Amino acid sequence: METDHTVVERRLLDEALAPGAVALDAGCGRTTRLRDYRDRIVRLVGVDSDEAAGRENPYLDEFVPADLDERLPFADESFDLVYANFVVEHLRHPDRTFAEWRRVLRPSGRLVVLTTNRASPLMAASGRVPESVRLAIKRRGAGAAEGDVYPTAYLANTPARLAQTAASAGFEPVSVVFVATLHRYGARVPGAGGLLTAAERMLPAGRRSTIVAGYEPASLTSSS
Numbered sequence: 235m236e237t238d239h240t241v242v243e244r245r246l247l248d249e250a251l252a253p254g255a256v257a258l259d260a261g262c263g264r265t266t267r268l269r270d271y272r273d274r275i276v277r278l279v280g281v282d283s284d285e286a287a288g289r290e291n292p293y294l295d296e297f298v299p300a301d302l303d304e305r306l307p308f309a310d311e312s313f314d315l316v317y318a319n320f321v322v323e324h325l326r327h328p329d330r331t332f333a334e335w336r337r338v339l340r341p342s343g344r345l346v347v348l349t350t351n352r353a354s355p356l357m358a359a360s361g362r363v364p365e366s367v368r369l370a371i372k373r374r375g376a377g378a379a380e381g382d383v384y385p386t387a388y389l390a391n392t393p394a395r396l397a398q399t400a401a402s403a404g405f406e407p408v409s410v411v412f413v414a415t416l417h418r419y420g421a422r423v424p425g426a427g428g429l430l431t432a433a434e435r436m437l438p439a440g441r442r443s444t445i446v447a448g449y450e451p452a453s454l455t456s457s458s
């Protein structure tokens with residue numbers, strides 16, 4: 235069972251990024267793991283509605299403040315990679331957002347998404363916990379700063395809904411992997427991480443807490 239989403243992500247990004255790539259980090263926040271691929275990414279653009287966070291991000295060539303739920307200020311086929319790390323769960327119009335990601339991707343491009351799986355009974359249970367308690371768990375358990383906890387909508391956050399959202403926007407899946415990552419929330423509480431991993435081990439794959447997915451424009455596969 236995979237318990238590290240970054241290992242799966244690395245495989246998808248290795249496949250997605252050829253030398254000379256132009257990449258968009260959608261919902262970039264203050265940092266990006268795409269910093270590890272700057273030997274292949276010649277231009278790295280970040281978008282976020284949190285302008286203060288995006289402007290702090292030191293790894294971007296350009297930060298563009300924008301709402302991912304609206305039309306993006308980029309021409310068609312501008313990017314080789316669109317990457318969204320724990321952003322889909324916040325979207326209010328995921329159909330519109332995925333369609334925009336499709337529009338700005340080149341025909342040979344890739345979309346790589348990491349997001350929460352609400353088909354996980356443990357994640358669904360956390361949705362029934364009051365916001366103040368969830369904030370405390372994220373702060374004390376995972377060490378997140380309060381300002382970095384954003385409101386969630388979970389509109390495309392089951393395997394079926396994510397698949398449908400991607401397909402309607404014109405994407406074909408390259409790889410969709412379900413990873414057990416809840417131990418992160420117990421990282422600072424002795425014993426809690428192990429308990430969360432054990433709980434996730436008992437679940438079928440599609441019910442693990444994190445989805446790591448790679449997509450390509452559908453026209454590529456349908457014409458090949």
Ligand SMILES: C[S@@+](CC[C@H](N)C(=O)[O-])C[C@H]1O[C@@H](n2cnc3c(N)ncnc32)[C@H](O)[C@@H]1O
Pocket residue numbers: 260261262263264265266281282283284287300301302303318319320321324325326382384
């Ligand atoms: C959980 S943080 C992840 C940040 C970053 N991707 C990372 O891995 O550190 C979610 C980010 O998505 C951004 N975000 C959420 N909804 C957005 C929207 N509709 N438009 C633009 N950015 C959005 C938030 O401002 C925040 O920076």
